[in-house]
Amino acid sequence: MHSIKITLCAALLFLSAAAHGHRFHAGITDISMNPRTGNTEIVHTYMAHDVEALLENLYQRQFDLGDEDDLALFRRYLEKQFQIKDAQGRDIPLTWVGLKTDAERVTVYQEIVKANLPESATILQATLTDFLADQINTININRNNTPRPQTLQFSRQQREHTLERH
Template sequence: MILRRWLVLLALVLAPLAGAGTALGHQQKITISTIAHNPRTGMIEIIHQVPVHDAEHALVVQRTGNADIHTPDIIGSEDSREAFARYVTRRFLFQLNGAIITPDYVGSEIVGGSLFVYQETPAPAEGALRLRVNSQILTDVWARQENRVNLGNGTSVDTLIFHGGDAPAEGDLPR
């Protein structure tokens, strides 16, 4: 429930950006991932936002040699959307308190001009939430790709920025 409310707020804040990119018809070459702790569920929730136009162009590029991708239609083809969501989860590396974590895939959906991919993992019951992340989503497609990772939500957010080949970065996730 809190994830959906947070998603709606995020979508409202970012809607002008998504609409502008779609209207112009070119790649934005930017993704935004948000990592937040949900104290009610005890989970760390990860939301990746990728412009649909960028995702579809990436599918065309990646289609050669990838049997998972049948057609580059994120909106009309659930298979394409799920194939791209799997790609997103593979290109996002995540460590929690020094341990490599593979967050569970929760699902994906289209909101406005963006594809949202959801993941989650249990948070330790106590102690710090020290994260080490690296977002390389679409950096294998475009050299100028920029990926922003927001740690936290509300007024307590730190942003990490990644480009192709960047090393992982660390930050604390507020509880």
């Protein structure tokens, strides 16, 4: 009898955890210079479930990021939510390189062609913060002249950071 109660409790815990889904919402962006190409590479990684839920909420239908039209909608969303501006407030052009998806992740590749990330710039990283109140986006900036990356955190309350020349 005791083992049945333990098994039942374990099953209920498992089902409640599965029904609740994941408990955190996070995105990671890595920005680094590729010395071989001279391009600044930007790699965003988000939880696939969160991206799917966002798009289904925005457009009230199922999404397939393998479909060109659906990809274009997500690309437009991301390009609005992630931007880099120079010290004068001008947009720094970001080139869309591509996107890779699997069951757990959506990875987006962008780059600044033939240029470093300016030392003085403003980064807007609001991806998913408009949809998920607890979304946290972390950016790691790897510069060639520093031993450790600069890490910035973004949330619904803090959607942009200004980088200052040191």
